[in-house]
Amino acid sequence: MFPQISKRALFTASAAGLAAAALPGARQAAAQQTPRNALVIAAQIDDLVALDPHHSFEVTGSDLLKNVYDQLFIIDDSKPSAELLPGLAESFTISADGKTFTFRIRQGVRFHSGNPLTAEDVAFSLRRPLQINRTPAFMYRSVGLTADNIEQTVRQTGDFEVQVTFNEAYAPTLIQNLFTATIASVLDSKLVLQNAGEDRGNTWLNRNSAGSGAFRLTRYQPNESYTLDRNDGWWRGRANMQRVIVRHVPEAATQRLLLERGDVDVARNLTPTDIAALRGRPGISIQEFPRGTIQYFSANLGDPILSNPRVIEALKHLVDYDAIANNLLPGQVFPHQSFIPRAILGEVNERPWRFDPTRARALLAEAGHPNGIRLTMDTANTFPSLDVAQALQASFARGGVTLEVLPATGAQVLAKFRARNHQLFIGIWGLGYPDPHYNADGFAHNPPGANNPGKLTWRNNWNIPELTARTEAAMRERDQNARAAIYRQIQAEFMGTSPFAVFAQQQVQVAVRSNLTGYAASSPGLSAILWRATKG
Amino acid sequence: MLQARPGFRQFFGVRPRDKVKASIALRQSSGFLFQVALTLLGLLAVTFFIGRVVPIDPVLAVVGDQAPRDVYEAVKRELGLDQPLWWQFWVYVKKMAAGDFGQSLLTNRPVIEDIKRVFPATLELATFATIIGVALGVPMGIAGAVWQDRWPDQLVRVVGLVGYSVPIFWLGIIGLLVFYGILGWVQGPGRLSVFFEDMVPVVTGVILIDAAIAREWEVFWNAFGHVVLPSAVLGYFSIAYIARMTRSFMLEQLNQEYIITARAKGVSEARIIWVHALRNVSVPLVTVIALSYARLLEGAVLTETVFAWPGLGRYLTTALLAADMNAVLGATIVVGLVFVGINLLSDLLYRLLDPRAK
Numbered sequence: 070m071f072p073q074i075s076k077r078a079l080f081t082a083s084a085a086g087l088a089a090a091a092l093p094g095a096r097q098a099a100a101q102q103t104p105r106n107a108l109v110i111a112a113q114i115d116d117l118v119a120l121d122p123h124h125s126f127e128v129t130g131s132d133l134l135k136n137v138y139d140q141l142f143i144i145d146d147s148k149p150s151a152e153l154l155p156g157l158a159e160s161f162t163i164s165a166d167g168k169t170f171t172f173r174i175r176q177g178v179r180f181h182s183g184n185p186l187t188a189e190d191v192a193f194s195l196r197r198p199l200q201i202n203r204t205p206a207f208m209y210r211s212v213g214l215t216a217d218n219i220e221q222t223v224r225q226t227g228d229f230e231v232q233v234t235f236n237e238a239y240a241p242t243l244i245q246n247l248f249t250a251t252i253a254s255v256l257d258s259k260l261v262l263q264n265a266g267e268d269r270g271n272t273w274l275n276r277n278s279a280g281s282g283a284f285r286l287t288r289y290q291p292n293e294s295y296t297l298d299r300n301d302g303w304w305r306g307r308a309n310m311q312r313v314i315v316r317h318v319p320e321a322a323t324q325r326l327l328l329e330r331g332d333v334d335v336a337r338n339l340t341p342t343d344i345a346a347l348r349g350r351p352g353i354s355i356q357e358f359p360r361g362t363i364q365y366f367s368a369n370l371g372d373p374i375l376s377n378p379r380v381i382e383a384l385k386h387l388v389d390y391d392a393i394a395n396n397l398l399p400g401q402v403f404p405h406q407s408f409i410p411r412a413i414l415g416e417v418n419e420r421p422w423r424f425d426p427t428r429a430r431a432l433l434a435e436a437g438h439p440n441g442i443r444l445t446m447d448t449a450n451t452f453p454s455l456d457v458a459q460a461l462q463a464s465f466a467r468g469g470v471t472l473e474v475l476p477a478t479g480a481q482v483l484a485k486f487r488a489r490n491h492q493l494f495i496g497i498w499g500l501g502y503p504d505p506h507y508n509a510d511g512f513a514h515n516p517p518g519a520n521n522p523g524k525l526t527w528r529n530n531w532n533i534p535e536l537t538a539r540t541e542a543a544m545r546e547r548d549q550n551a552r553a554a555i556y557r558q559i560q561a562e563f564m565g566t567s568p569f570a571v572f573a574q575q576q577v578q579v580a581v582r583s584n585l586t587g588y589a590a591s592s593p594g595l596s597a598i599l600w601r602a603t604k605g
Numbered sequence: 606m607l608q609a610r611p612g613f614r615q616f617f618g619v620r621p622r623d624k625v626k627a628s629i630a631l632r633q634s635s636g637f638l639f640q641v642a643l644t645l646l647g648l649l650a651v652t653f654f655i656g657r658v659v660p661i662d663p664v665l666a667v668v669g670d671q672a673p674r675d676v677y678e679a680v681k682r683e684l685g686l687d688q689p690l691w692w693q694f695w696v697y698v699k700k701m702a703a704g705d706f707g708q709s710l711l712t713n714r715p716v717i718e719d720i721k722r723v724f725p726a727t728l729e730l731a732t733f734a735t736i737i738g739v740a741l742g743v744p745m746g747i748a749g750a751v752w753q754d755r756w757p758d759q760l761v762r763v764v765g766l767v768g769y770s771v772p773i774f775w776l777g778i779i780g781l782l783v784f785y786g787i788l789g790w791v792q793g794p795g796r797l798s799v800f801f802e803d804m805v806p807v808v809t810g811v812i813l814i815d816a817a818i819a820r821e822w823e824v825f826w827n828a829f830g831h832v833v834l835p836s837a838v839l840g841y842f843s844i845a846y847i848a849r850m851t852r853s854f855m856l857e858q859l860n861q862e863y864i865i866t867a868r869a870k871g872v873s874e875a876r877i878i879w880v881h882a883l884r885n886v887s888v889p890l891v892t893v894i895a896l897s898y899a900r901l902l903e904g905a906v907l908t909e910t911v912f913a914w915p916g917l918g919r920y921l922t923t924a925l926l927a928a929d930m931n932a933v934l935g936a937t938i939v940v941g942l943v944f945v946g947i948n949l950l951s952d953l954l955y956r957l958l959d960p961r962a963k
Contacts, residue, residue, distance in 0.1 A: 291712035
């Protein structure tokens with residue numbers, strides 16, 4: 070319109086704009102390499118709700134807390150399967166009736182504050198979970214410890230001796246495994262009491278730490294990052310890394326870029342696509358660690374169609390087990406069909422079920438459904454449950470089962486499941502402590518009249534007085550091999566007739582800088598291992 | 606006795622007219638405050654009741670999958686969720702009026718503390734993005750109007766179209782890949798590189814300002830290197846919007862009679878564009894810029910996710926998905942206040958720019 074003059078006029082104005090746009094280029098950022106004595110991890114940590122070890126119940130929580138607190142026993146972190154080692158309890162003896170355990174506490178251990186660790190701290194820490202009564206307290210209640218009896222059942226009997234009396238003569242391995250859990254963390258009682266408000270230090274401990282472990286927590290910003298600094302006087306030895314920084318990076322693609330640039334040493338939550346792209350890349354290596362989490366779907370036996378055992382059997386034939394592990398979730402899971410995860414006492418690696426649509430059709434016809442059936446499956450609208458549900462929709466169709474997938478938020482489907490309003494439910498179950506009882510309690514224990522929505526058996530209307538009795542017997546079997554044998558029998562029956570189809574166990578697949586060794590993103594002790602990490 | 610004492614009026618030198626003016630101003634501002642309070646209360650009520658009818662159980666978000674019934678019930682009582690809805694709302698409003706926004710379920714910290722952390726992050730990003738949007742969008746819009754249907758206009762149109770239609774997370778990831786991953790011109794995701802964290806004391810929460818106060822220039826440039834890319838990505842969308850609007854406002858003005866008059870009088874073309882026309886589009890332009898700034902201040906979930914930027918958008922979304930109502934309500938109030946504040950600010954600007962509004 071007005072060519073000659075406005076060009077000049079415009080130039081002045083645009084120059085300002087262009088200068089602003091060109092500025093980022095003006096200051097070039099050099100690629101950073103993380104220091105040799107610091108480990109930097111990019112991970113998703115926004116599900117980290119509680120830092121109080123007697124309150125926390127998430128895997129991200131135990132990844133942090135197990136490295137900050139010590140427990141009475143340890144799962145050997147140099148072995149591929151869960152083996153016990155003495156921790157803060159140097160040794161223990163069991164009374165003649167088998168109910169009272171006397172723990173000898175290790176001497177010379179100091180908390181990060183400098184306070185010496187004594188039996189008083191241990192007794193305080195064993196009582197506290199029941200007194201603050203958060204979710205993990207049920208693990209202590211399942212062995213007969215309650216808020217009402219805890220002052221009598223847990224007694225300090227010497228400067229370095231604590232006695233605990235349970236309501237039954239439980240298997241020593243059960244008690245030891247239980248006392249490796251985050252809930253069994255020993256707190257610096259003097260420090261906690263100095264800072265405790267009305268809630269026994271719950272609020273304070275959700276933002277501070279009071280432990281004796283390999284690292285102390287020096288900084289924590291929810292949904293942003295946390296920093297652990299080495300405890301030079303740790304009784305098991307000094308960690309190699311002086312500092313560990315875990316930064317919340319929600320997007321997998323961003324984690325990958327950070328790793329490629331060398332700004333982090335570990336990318337914790339990559340997708341199979343990212344992993345495939347990084348495999349073979351110089352300077353980067355891919356590592357896999359089994360996790361104590363299994364994936365399953367279950368059928369509500371209160372439903373008229375699903376109450377027929379032949380229908381359940383047909384559904385188990387309609388899962389394409391190998392395709393899920395190899396094509397849908399490669400590297401994220403491996404095939405597994407029993408409820409005790411691999412690496413835990415009593416594990417069963419047989420896989421009796423195979424994808425067989427023809428057999429499934431025949432079974433449905435026998436059950437009186439020659440033209441197939443229609444079912445609904447509730448699933449969280451997130452990876453991997455939703456993805457698996459969609460795969461099941463396709464494989465079920467080949468056997469004449471029309472599956473309607475009902476995705477909703479995790480909390481929403483869980484509420485429906487707990488209220489027993491589902492037909493099929495697809496879910497994930499994490500082991501709370503590395504003992505077979507934990508999962509047997511969820512999958513093969515349903516005492517009559519328990520009315521307990523925390524139990525998967527109850528949620529699916531599976532009434533099993535006989536299996537329940539055997540699960541209870543396994544809790545009391547003192548011989549470790551005999552105990553493992555009972556769990557194997559229970560699982561054989563579980564795999565045959567239960568309304569649960571376990572199809573996979575999860576593993577953590579991480580990409581790390583090749584100079585990093587000794588880091589484990591997951592372990593049979595159910596947490597990350599940081600203290601052995603070292604850079605070459 | 607009847608001797609007039611030096612009264613209040615004389616003492617402060619207030620004349621009757623001033624007093625009337627002052628009382629009008631007072632009435633206006635108290636009316637304004639009342640309006641704001643009512644708006645916020647309405648906002649709270651709507652958010653609260655929607656939050657409560659959404660079929661998400663906040664108790665399960667706290668206790669987790671495997672919790673037995675008694676723990677579930679205990680936490681439900683603790684959160685006050687066993688009380689009737691109207692009572693829960695009353696309790697909430699009462700506490701909030703006293704400045705207590707409650708605890709967030711997800712971070713286990715007071716909501717106000719969380720917001721003090723996430724809002725400055727968003728403020729930093731939104732301000733930069735708006736500066737970029739204005740610095741580039743306004744000249745581009747003017748160029749489009751001046752050379753209507755010529756190549757500068759077409760260019761502006763294409764840039765705008767791309768800005769509207771490309772998904773922001775894609776642009777963010779590509780931006781990261783190119784400028785951080787390949788070229789290394791900018792810093793990576795997050796607000797600071799990990800080793801710079803906690804190096805400057807928190808004063809405003811905006812790291813650039815805090816670093817400048819502490820005279821930690823290395824931290825300052827590191828933070829700058831982090832904010833450039835996400836704000837450029839967000840700013841691109843502002844550019845698209847602002848350029849489109851500027852173009853259409855300018856076109857309207859350039860066809861007015863007073864422009865023809867000016868031109869007939871021999872006023873230079875530059876003066877016509879930058880003084881006559883631009884001055885007249887400044888009022889609607891302020892509205893557009895203010896609205897786009899306010900929208901950015903709500904937080905940008907996708908950008909924040911891609912760039913691991915701990916801002917308000919992600920805080921609010923995460924809270925919403927877990928029905929963490931205290932956090933949701935607290936963040937909603939902040940967004941409400943931002944809108945009120947920006948409205949007030951643009952009102953003031955109108956008065957400066959438009960003599961009729963005085």
